[in-house]
Amino acid sequence: MKQPAIACATRPAGVLAMLAACAACAPAAAFEMTVFDAPGTPRIAVELTPAPRGGAARSEERAPVVAAPAPAAMQPAAPVGAASRIDADFLRPGEAHAVAAAGAGGSHRFAAELRRDDLRWSITPLSGAPSPVSELHWEDIGSAGLSWQGDWPLAARWRLEGELGFAGRLTGSVRDSDYDESGRQAEFSRSVSSTEGSSLGALLAGLGWLAAGDGRGATLHLGGGLALHRQVLKIARAEQQVSTASTQFPELEMPPVGTSFDANSNYRLEWAGPYLGLALRWPLAGGVVLGARYRFERLRLKGEGEWSLREDLAQPVSFTQRAWGRVHAAELNLAWPLSARSSIDIGVRHVDGRSNGGDHDMRWADDGGVGLGTTMRLDELRWRSTAVQLGYRLDF
Known part of the structure; x- marks a missing residue:
C-alpha cells in the first residue's frame, strides 16, 4: 500500500x-x-x-x-546598526553599512570668517533710580577670524566633539553714556571710543550621539558638553560728545565737549557653562550637502572692567559683574565635494546671548580694591554676533 x-x-x-x-x-x-x-x-x-x-x-x-x-x-531582519526604533523605520535593508560609516568616521572643518558683534549692558542703583544710570554699547564690531570644528569616533554611535574660534577687531566703536534721570533722560556724559585691540574667542568640548541616519549619508547627531566664550573689548581713543554737570553725581568732573583722549580701558567678559545641541547633515542633488547646527547654552557670566581714567576706582579691576545668561547659536552651510573625503562650504552663523540680570560691584581705590564699594544692579546684558564663513572639511 x-x-x-x-x-x-x-x-x-x-x-x-x-x-x-x-x-x-x-x-x-x-x-x-x-x-x-x-x-x-x-x-x-x-x-x-x-x-x-x-x-x-x-x-x-x-x-x-x-x-x-x-x-x-x-520579514527581513532589522539592518545591522539599527539599534533603535528610529533606525528600524529610517533605514532600508542593505544600507546599514552607510550608517556604520556615518557613525564611525571623524572630520575636521577649518573656516575663515568675517563677523559682526554687538554688546550692550547697563546698570541701575539698588534704589531703582535713575534706571539706567550708566550704559555701554559696543556696536558694529567688525572682525576677521579663524575657526575649527572636529569630531572623533568613540564607541558605536558616540563621538567626541570640539570647536575653537578666534577673531580680532577690524572696525567698530563703543559708546559710554551716563544719565541723571530714568528712561535714558538727562544724559550728562557721553564719549565714543574706538575698539582697537579687541579680541573674541570661543572653546567648546562635548560628546555627540548618532540618533538617526540613512544610506544616502543623512545623519542626525545629538550632543552636549561645556562651552566657553571670551570677549576682551577695548576702549581706546575717545572723544567727548556730551558734557554737563550732573545733579546725581556733582563730584564728577567731565571733560569739555570735543576733547580727545586715550581712554586706555578694557572690559573682559566670560560666558561659561553647559550646552545641548544637535547637528544635521542632509544630502542634496549633485553631491551637495546641507549642514545645520543648533546649540542652547546655559552660562554663568563674569565681567571685569579696568577704567584707568577714573582715579577714584581701583586698578586694575575697577568693577566686577556676575550674572546667569543663556545663549542660542545656529549655523547653516552648503558643502560641495572636492573628493570622496573632502569638501568646501559656505555658511552663516548667528549667536544671540543675554543675561537674566545680576550684580555690578564697583571697587573703589580708597578701600584697596577689595570690593567694599557700591553694589548696583546689572540690567539685561545683550550680545549678538553674525558671521559669514568659507570652510574646508576633511573626513577621516
Missing part, C-alpha cells in the same frame, strides 16, 4: 539525512517527499518507488503527491 507524500520545510542542511532515512526503508514501502527551501528558491521533490518483488513494473495508478503550501515570506 502506498503511503501519502510527506511535506516538510527542511533547509538543505537536513535534506541528506532525510533522504538516507527514506532510502533505508524503501524496500518495504514507497515514499514521495517534497522539501522546501527558503522563500523564493525552487522546491525539491523526491519520489522513492521500489520495484515489485517479481521484477515487473507495477501498473496501478499512483496516488497524487500532496504538497503543503509554501511558507509565508519571512
Whole structure:
C-alpha cells in the first residue's frame, strides 16, 4: 500500500539525512517527499518507488503527491546598526553599512570668517533710580577670524566633539553714556571710543550621539558638553560728545565737549557653562550637502572692567559683574565635494546671548580694591554676533 507524500520545510542542511532515512526503508514501502527551501528558491521533490518483488513494473495508478503550501515570506531582519526604533523605520535593508560609516568616521572643518558683534549692558542703583544710570554699547564690531570644528569616533554611535574660534577687531566703536534721570533722560556724559585691540574667542568640548541616519549619508547627531566664550573689548581713543554737570553725581568732573583722549580701558567678559545641541547633515542633488547646527547654552557670566581714567576706582579691576545668561547659536552651510573625503562650504552663523540680570560691584581705590564699594544692579546684558564663513572639511 502506498503511503501519502510527506511535506516538510527542511533547509538543505537536513535534506541528506532525510533522504538516507527514506532510502533505508524503501524496500518495504514507497515514499514521495517534497522539501522546501527558503522563500523564493525552487522546491525539491523526491519520489522513492521500489520495484515489485517479481521484477515487473507495477501498473496501478499512483496516488497524487500532496504538497503543503509554501511558507509565508519571512520579514527581513532589522539592518545591522539599527539599534533603535528610529533606525528600524529610517533605514532600508542593505544600507546599514552607510550608517556604520556615518557613525564611525571623524572630520575636521577649518573656516575663515568675517563677523559682526554687538554688546550692550547697563546698570541701575539698588534704589531703582535713575534706571539706567550708566550704559555701554559696543556696536558694529567688525572682525576677521579663524575657526575649527572636529569630531572623533568613540564607541558605536558616540563621538567626541570640539570647536575653537578666534577673531580680532577690524572696525567698530563703543559708546559710554551716563544719565541723571530714568528712561535714558538727562544724559550728562557721553564719549565714543574706538575698539582697537579687541579680541573674541570661543572653546567648546562635548560628546555627540548618532540618533538617526540613512544610506544616502543623512545623519542626525545629538550632543552636549561645556562651552566657553571670551570677549576682551577695548576702549581706546575717545572723544567727548556730551558734557554737563550732573545733579546725581556733582563730584564728577567731565571733560569739555570735543576733547580727545586715550581712554586706555578694557572690559573682559566670560560666558561659561553647559550646552545641548544637535547637528544635521542632509544630502542634496549633485553631491551637495546641507549642514545645520543648533546649540542652547546655559552660562554663568563674569565681567571685569579696568577704567584707568577714573582715579577714584581701583586698578586694575575697577568693577566686577556676575550674572546667569543663556545663549542660542545656529549655523547653516552648503558643502560641495572636492573628493570622496573632502569638501568646501559656505555658511552663516548667528549667536544671540543675554543675561537674566545680576550684580555690578564697583571697587573703589580708597578701600584697596577689595570690593567694599557700591553694589548696583546689572540690567539685561545683550550680545549678538553674525558671521559669514568659507570652510574646508576633511573626513577621516
